[in-house]
Amino acid sequence: MLFFTWPFAVFFALFYPAFLMLRRRVRARNVLLIVAAFIFYGWWDVRFTTLLAFTVGLDYLSALGAAGRRITRDQWAKSCLFLGGVGLAALAANHGRQLALMTLPVLAALLLYTALTFTLNRIEDETTRRRRWLHACVIVNLAVLCFFKYMNFFGESLDHALSALGVHLGYVSLAIILPLGISFHTFQSIGRTIDVSRGRLEPSDDFIEFATFLTFFPQILAGPIERASHMLPQFRHVQTISWTLARQGILLFLWGLFKKQVVADNLAVLANPVFHAPHGLSSGELLVGVLAFSVQIYGDFSGYSDMARGLAALMGFDLRINFALPYFSRTPSEFWRRWHISLSQWLRDYLYIALGGNRGGAWNTCRNLMLTMVLGGLWHGAAWTFIVWGFLHGLILVLYRVARVDDYVFRPDRTWLRGLAAWAVLMPLIALTWTYFRANGVETGNAIVAGILGLHGLAQGPWASFAFYALPLFAVEGAMRLAEDRSFAFVRLPFLLRYTAVVLLVLANLVLVASAGQQFIYFDF
Amino acid sequence: MSSSLLGRIARIAALALWTALVAEVFVRLVAPQALMPRYVTGTPSGIRGNIPNATYSHVTPEVDVTYRINSQGMRDDRDYPPTTPPRTCRIALFGDSYTIGYELPLAATYAKRLEALLSRPDRPVEVLNFGVSGFGTAENLRAYESVGRRFHPDLVLMQWQVTDYDDNSRAGLYRLDGDHLVPGRATYLPGVAVQDRLMRWRLYRLLTDHSQFYNFAREQIGWRGKQLLALFSKKQAATAQDGGEVENGDYAISPAQIRLSGALLLHARDVVRGNGAQFATFDIPNRDLTSSYALLPTAVQQQLPPISPLADFRAAAAHGEHLFYTTGARHFTPLGADKMARAMAHRIEQDRLLASCRAAS
Numbered sequence: 060m061l062f063f064t065w066p067f068a069v070f071f072a073l074f075y076p077a078f079l080m081l082r083r084r085v086r087a088r089n090v091l092l093i094v095a096a097f098i099f100y101g102w103w104d105v106r107f108t109t110l111l112a113f114t115v116g117l118d119y120l121s122a123l124g125a126a127g128r129r130i131t132r133d134q135w136a137k138s139c140l141f142l143g144g145v146g147l148a149a150l151a152a153n154h155g156r157q158l159a160l161m162t163l164p165v166l167a168a169l170l171l172y173t174a175l176t177f178t179l180n181r182i183e184d185e186t187t188r189r190r191r192w193l194h195a196c197v198i199v200n201l202a203v204l205c206f207f208k209y210m211n212f213f214g215e216s217l218d219h220a221l222s223a224l225g226v227h228l229g230y231v232s233l234a235i236i237l238p239l240g241i242s243f244h245t246f247q248s249i250g251r252t253i254d255v256s257r258g259r260l261e262p263s264d265d266f267i268e269f270a271t272f273l274t275f276f277p278q279i280l281a282g283p284i285e286r287a288s289h290m291l292p293q294f295r296h297v298q299t300i301s302w303t304l305a306r307q308g309i310l311l312f313l314w315g316l317f318k319k320q321v322v323a324d325n326l327a328v329l330a331n332p333v334f335h336a337p338h339g340l341s342s343g344e345l346l347v348g349v350l351a352f353s354v355q356i357y358g359d360f361s362g363y364s365d366m367a368r369g370l371a372a373l374m375g376f377d378l379r380i381n382f383a384l385p386y387f388s389r390t391p392s393e394f395w396r397r398w399h400i401s402l403s404q405w406l407r408d409y410l411y412i413a414l415g416g417n418r419g420g421a422w423n424t425c426r427n428l429m430l431t432m433v434l435g436g437l438w439h440g441a442a443w444t445f446i447v448w449g450f451l452h453g454l455i456l457v458l459y460r461v462a463r464v465d466d467y468v469f470r471p472d473r474t475w476l477r478g479l480a481a482w483a484v485l486m487p488l489i490a491l492t493w494t495y496f497r498a499n500g501v502e503t504g505n506a507i508v509a510g511i512l513g514l515h516g517l518a519q520g521p522w523a524s525f526a527f528y529a530l531p532l533f534a535v536e537g538a539m540r541l542a543e544d545r546s547f548a549f550v551r552l553p554f555l556l557r558y559t560a561v562v563l564l565v566l567a568n569l570v571l572v573a574s575a576g577q578q579f580i581y582f583d584f
Numbered sequence: 585m586s587s588s589l590l591g592r593i594a595r596i597a598a599l600a601l602w603t604a605l606v607a608e609v610f611v612r613l614v615a616p617q618a619l620m621p622r623y624v625t626g627t628p629s630g631i632r633g634n635i636p637n638a639t640y641s642h643v644t645p646e647v648d649v650t651y652r653i654n655s656q657g658m659r660d661d662r663d664y665p666p667t668t669p670p671r672t673c674r675i676a677l678f679g680d681s682y683t684i685g686y687e688l689p690l691a692a693t694y695a696k697r698l699e700a701l702l703s704r705p706d707r708p709v710e711v712l713n714f715g716v717s718g719f720g721t722a723e724n725l726r727a728y729e730s731v732g733r734r735f736h737p738d739l740v741l742m743q744w745q746v747t748d749y750d751d752n753s754r755a756g757l758y759r760l761d762g763d764h765l766v767p768g769r770a771t772y773l774p775g776v777a778v779q780d781r782l783m784r785w786r787l788y789r790l791l792t793d794h795s796q797f798y799n800f801a802r803e804q805i806g807w808r809g810k811q812l813l814a815l816f817s818k819k820q821a822a823t824a825q826d827g828g829e830v831e832n833g834d835y836a837i838s839p840a841q842i843r844l845s846g847a848l849l850l851h852a853r854d855v856v857r858g859n860g861a862q863f864a865t866f867d868i869p870n871r872d873l874t875s876s877y878a879l880l881p882t883a884v885q886q887q888l889p890p891i892s893p894l895a896d897f898r899a900a901a902a903h904g905e906h907l908f909y910t911t912g913a914r915h916f917t918p919l920g921a922d923k924m925a926r927a928m929a930h931r932i933e934q935d936r937l938l939a940s941c942r943a944a945s
Binding site for chain 1: 599602603606607610611614615617800801804808811812
């Protein structure tokens with residue numbers, strides 16, 4: 060269910076009044092949110108609602124176990140009943156078809172809950188028990204993720220590598236559907252269990268509260284990857300919904316819609332043909348394609364995040380900011396503090412620091428950076444292009460670190476000229492990485508880069524169309540960037556100016572929508 | 585009324601005016617829209633019809649066309665007597681905006697082109713254009729039964745287009761009871777009551793004829809409304825044994841819609857033949873030069889092979905010729921309409937569809 064389609068409009072029109080009626084009764088409100096989340100998720104493919112329910116049940120138990128507690132029969136039963144209930148509902152919604160496919164995994168999952176609970180409960184030593192629960196959580200979650208996302212990639216890569224040595228595995232690619240948002244809720248869930256095991260967070264006994272946190276529908280498909288410490292308290296209390304908050308939510312939603320429907324989808328029309336068939340195109344056409352994709356992916360993903368935050372705000376919830384004007388960054392480390400913030404912080408806290416962070420000297424720091432970025436690349440998808448993308452980002456981070464560029468750029472006596480020069484150097488590098496991210500293969504990426512560097516016919520290409528859709532976005536974000544520094548704020552503008560700006564935003568969303576809407580890019584991750 | 589309330593009302597009115605002004609300027613500057621008002625109203629037969637004696641224009645970046653509707657609701661400069669003049673053959677065309685000739689001057693419509701192609705000085709042919717924007721097969725059939733047959737056409741040509749699948753199920757004028765076509769609701773007049781009321785106001789007519797934003801908004805509301813209705817009607821129409829929907833161009837068509845449309849076409853043929861006239865269908869190709877007629881049940885395709893300019897369209901497109909406009913409502917160009925008319929004339933001659941009329945005259 061996409062946020063800008065009729066099914067979602069109907070869904071939200073039915074959901075929101077019910078939410079407003081129940082919003083002061085926390086438990087009922089949370090139950091409504093869970094039911095809505097499963098309808099929202101199941102609209103895409105009802106069969107995968109059981110997978111989502113499985114993750115909820117497993118991570119509920121894991122977090123309690125990782126806190127050193129023994130799982131009670133009640134807690135075990137809650138997980139089992141929840142999964143069983145969702146399984147039955149999914150089977151009914153699927154008109155009883157694919158009985159084996161819909162029931163056997165559920166039965167296997169119930170057995171796994173039972174086996175883990177009774178096996179790990181018998182461990183006397185609390186530290187060992189905590190560790191085992193954490194391992195179980197990480198291993199099972201990653202195994203599910205690997206099966207759905209990486210099985211074919213690793214199988215085919217291994218087959219390819221061994222066939223060079225004369226060994227033929229005969230790996231046959233499986234027709235596996237990637238469950239929407241699996242990378243997001245898997246990371247969200249693992250993060251919570253790790254926080255509990257590290258003693259940073261108290262696990263909650265309240266199953267409904269936890270299920271609400273893990274399945275909150277505005278962010279379930281493409282983040283932000285929320286922290287339990289930020290979200291769980293919000294699900295414990297009645298959230299105030301003021302007119303100011305609702306207005307902010309509507310504005311955020313409209314702005315996200317503009318970024319997605321107007322900017323990203325229209326720029327996709329310029330980028331897609333270039334990445335589909337780059338051979339024979341001039342440097343200008345290739346460059347427009349690469350720049351168009353660089354803006355497209357930003358508009359697409361940050362647009363989704365804004366819409367998600369806007370919807371959450373309408374319900375009185377606060378989702379984390381996931382993008383903070385990343386294309387105004389001057390160094391790669393600043394870029395990663397501003398781009399997909401929730402993933403960057405997740406990788407920093409649970410991978411980079413776990414690898415040793417910057418504690419082991421320059422060499423180890425560089426190694427950890429490279430590893431984190433390559434794995435971050437792989438998180439996006441099972442393809443060599445994502446690994447190259449991560450590698451290039453790691454390399455850029457390492458080079459900037461070795462050259463101590465951040466120290467120079469962010470010196471207290473900084474001037475705007477120095478910042479501008481740093482920005483002008485960084486942005487082409489970022490665009491270079493996006494080339495590989497979007498390309499259908501590394502060779503295609505190489506061909507595009509080589510074509511651009513050939514510098515023939517730079518003026519050719521749909522520059523005017525690119526500017527038409529990209530410039531308004533950056534004009535507004537430029538003003539926001541200034542606001543960060545000079546306390547300029549939209550709310551301080553005269554009423555008529557603000558009103559006209561909102562009217563223009565609505566009009567752009569109506570008039571300039573691309574004729575061919577695109578699914579959100581990050582739904583594939 | 586207190587002054588504060590009056591002040592508030594005045595502020596709201598001023599804001600509404602400002603919004604309309606900003607919207608009009610924005611649309612004209614950023615994304616110029618076609619001005620394509622629809623002059624339709626309700627008819628006693630319970631369906632829409634062109635407003636008699638209306639004169640209006642469509643303006644797009646590519647065309648500026650004025651339409652005149654005669655007193656009988658047909659797009660024409662003159663009226664037609666109910667009885668056919670001596671030594672004259674009469675063809676009646678039923679269809680939607682393609683048939684009425686949106687975005688084409690009268691002489692370039694395929695109705696008039698067909699008339700020119702078939703007429704000889706000693707044996708004139710009259711082509712009566714009963715096209716009404718938005719019509720599907722169900723409304724075409726109702727229009728023939730209520731008005732068209734009064735003019736005693738020798739041949740009825742009924743348009744087929746991809747949108748008819750959806751139009752036919754949404755109209756609800758007929759429905760399938762098992763395999764049998766049965767009458768459905770008595771009337772289908774979407775938005776007509778509101779439009780009739782609005783058309784009485786000069787300000788509204790000014791808006792519909794001259795405001796790009798209004799025309800954009802009306803098209804959007806109509807299109808999104810259709811999407812919403814289609815969402816529900818398809819969910820209702822599809823049953824487990826129906827199987828999935830079929831994609832055709834931008835449209836997703838359900839098996840129930842295909843069966844209903846097939847039954848309607850066969851029924852239309854029987855009704856027309858029952859009145860002693862010949863009947864044929866003509867297929868408007870999709871803009872991607874495919875045909876939606878091929879989705880109809882095989883029996884329908886065999887019994888009613890459509891007049892289709894598709895092969896000619898593909899050959900012309902291969903030479904870079906433009907058969908559809910690229911802006912506005914993207915109907916036929918004069919070339920596209922001419923090829924449609926030639927395909928019709930060819931079939932009429934080949935199958936001797938006017939033979940009885942010519943023999944009589």
